Amino acid sequence: MRAFRSRTTYLLGTVVLTGVLLAGCGSGDSSDSAGMSAADAPAMNEAAPQKAEGGGSGTQADTQAKAPDLRVEQRDIIYRGTVTVRVENVDAAAGQAGGIAKTAGGFVSGDNRSSGSGADTATMELRIPAPKFDAAVAQLAKLGTEEQRQISTEDVTEQTIDLDARITVQQARVDSGRKLLAQAKSLNDLVMLEREVATREADLASLQAKKRNLADLTALSTITVTLLDPEADAVVEEGPPGFLSGLGAGWDALLASLRVLLTVLGALLPWLIAFGLPIWGILYAVRRYNRTRRAAHPAPAYAHQPPPAAQPPVSGPPAQQDQQP
Template sequence: MRARHTWPAALAVAAALALTGCSADSSDDQAATSSAGGAPAAEKAAEPGTADRGGPAAADTAAKAPNLQVDQRSIIYTGSITLRVKDVNQDAARVLAIASGAGGFVGSDKRSSGDTTDAAEATIELRVPADKFQSVVDQIAGLGEEEQRSVNTQDVTEEVLDLGARIASQQARVDSGRRLLAQAKNLEDLVMLESELAKREADLASLQAKQKRLADLTALSTITVVLLDPGAPGAPAGDDEPTFLSGLAAGWDALVASLRVLLTIVGALLPWLIALGLPLLLTLWLIRRLRRTPAHPAPQVAPATYGPPAPPVSAPPASPKE
C-alpha cells in the first residue's frame, strides 16, 4: 500500500520538474532571440531612413544641420538718417551718448561750424550692435525733424557657411603639410614641403581675415547720421514747376561752376606754361632773327673799258604796211 501511494507522488514531482525545465528553456530561447534581434534593431535605428521616425539618430542629425532661421542668419545692417536740429553740436553730443549707451562707438565724426555764409553741419558714423540697430535709429530720429531715412540689409549666411567650410578644409591641409614636413628625410623634400606649407598657411590666413571681416560687419551695424542747421539747404519740399527765373538761376550757377573749373585748370597749367613756354618762345625768336640778318655780299669790280663808248644801237624803222 505504501508503494502504491509513492508512485503517483514521484510521477507528479517528475512532471513538475519537466515542466519547469521546459519553461526555463523557452525563457532562455526568448532572451537569446531578443538579444540576437537587438543588433539588427540597433542597425536599423542607425540607418539614415530611420532618422525621420524621431529616434535618437534623428535628434543627432537635426543637431548637426545648420540653423537657418531668421534669428540665426548672418545679416549686415547699414542705415543713414538726416535730421534738421536746432543746435548741431548739442544734438551731436546726444547722438554719441545714444551710441555709447547701446554698446557702440563712433567710427567717424565730421563737423563744420556755421558762419555768415555757411550753416553748421555734422556727419557722424556710428557702429552699434546689430540687435540694437533699430532702437538706436528710432532714438536718433527723435532728436529733430527727420528729412531722410534709409535702411539696407545684406544676407551673407551662405557666404559665412561656405567660408567656414573652406577654413576647416584649409586647416586640415595645413596640418597635413606640417606632418609631412616633420617626416622629411632629405633637403630637397624639406624645401619643397616648406614652400607648399607656406602657401597653404597664407591661404588659410586670407580666409580667416575674410571671416573676421564678415563677423565684424554682422556683429556691428553701421549708421550714418547727418545733422543740419535750420538754415542749411536741404531737399526741396515738393516738385515745383520750372519757371524762367528758376531756369535763369540754374544757368547762372552752371556758368559760375564752369568758370571755376576753367580757372582752376588755367591756374594749374600756368606754372608749366611759364617754365616751358618762355624758353621755347626765346628760341623761336632767335631763330627768326638769324634768318632775317642778310649775308655781306662780295664787292663787284667793273670791267675795264678802252676807248670811247660804243654808240647805242637803234632799232631799224618799221616798214610801212602795204
C-alpha cells in the first residue's frame, strides 16, 4: 500500500515538474520572439518605405514624364482684342498700325476704310504673335485717344491634348491599314482595304487640319483696331439680347416687310390698271347681257310646276264573283 502511494506521488511530481518546465520554455520562446519583433519592428518599418519608394520610383517617374505640362506659360491660349481709337488723321494712323504689326513680327490680315460726309473711319485686323500681344495693344492705344478696349482669352489646352491623342491613334490605324493593304491577296480584299484606308486617311487629315488651326490661333493673336477721325460717330457696342432688343428687332422686321409689300404693290399697280380694268369691264358687260336676255325670254310656267304626285293604290276586298249553283 505504501509502495503504491509512493509511486503515485512520484508520478504526480514528475507530471507537475514537466508542466512547469514546458511552461517556462514556452514563455521564454514567446518573450524571445516578442523581443525580437519589438527590436526588428523599427528596422522593418524603415525598410518598407524605402522599398515602396524604390519600387514606385520608376512608375512615378514614367507618370510625370507622360503627364502634360499644364503650367500657365505652357498652356495654349487664344488672345483676341478690340481697340477703338480716335485719331486726327485716319490714313496716317492706319499706316502706323500696320507698322506696329510688322515690327512685332505679325501682319495685317484685313483693312477696311471708308470716308464720307467728312468722317473717315478704318477697321484693321492685325495678327500679332502671342508673346507681344499686350505690347501691341498698348502701342495701338497710343495712336490717339483710346475710347474702347476689349480683351478676351480662350484656353484650348485640353482641346490640343485631345487632338494630339486622337491624331496618334488615327495615325496608328492608318499604318495598320496600309500594312493590311500590302498583304491583300484578292481583288475584293484589295478594294475593301483601299476604301478603309482612304477613310482613315481622310479622318487623320481632318484632325491634323484642326490641330493646325488651333496652332495658328494660339501662335498669332488677333487684334481688331478701329480708327475714327474727330467727326466720326463713336462705335456703340450692342448689349446682350433681351426683351427690348427682341421687340426692336421684330418691329424693324415688320417695317421691312411692309416696305417690301408696298414696293411690290407699286410695281404691280400699272399692270393692274392696264390689264385689270379692261378684263373687269368685259366680264361686267357679259354678266349684264346675260341678265337682260333672261329677263326678255322668261321660262315657261309649266317648266316650274312640280310633277303630280303619284296616287296611292286603293286597297279593298276583292270583288266577289257570282257562284253558280
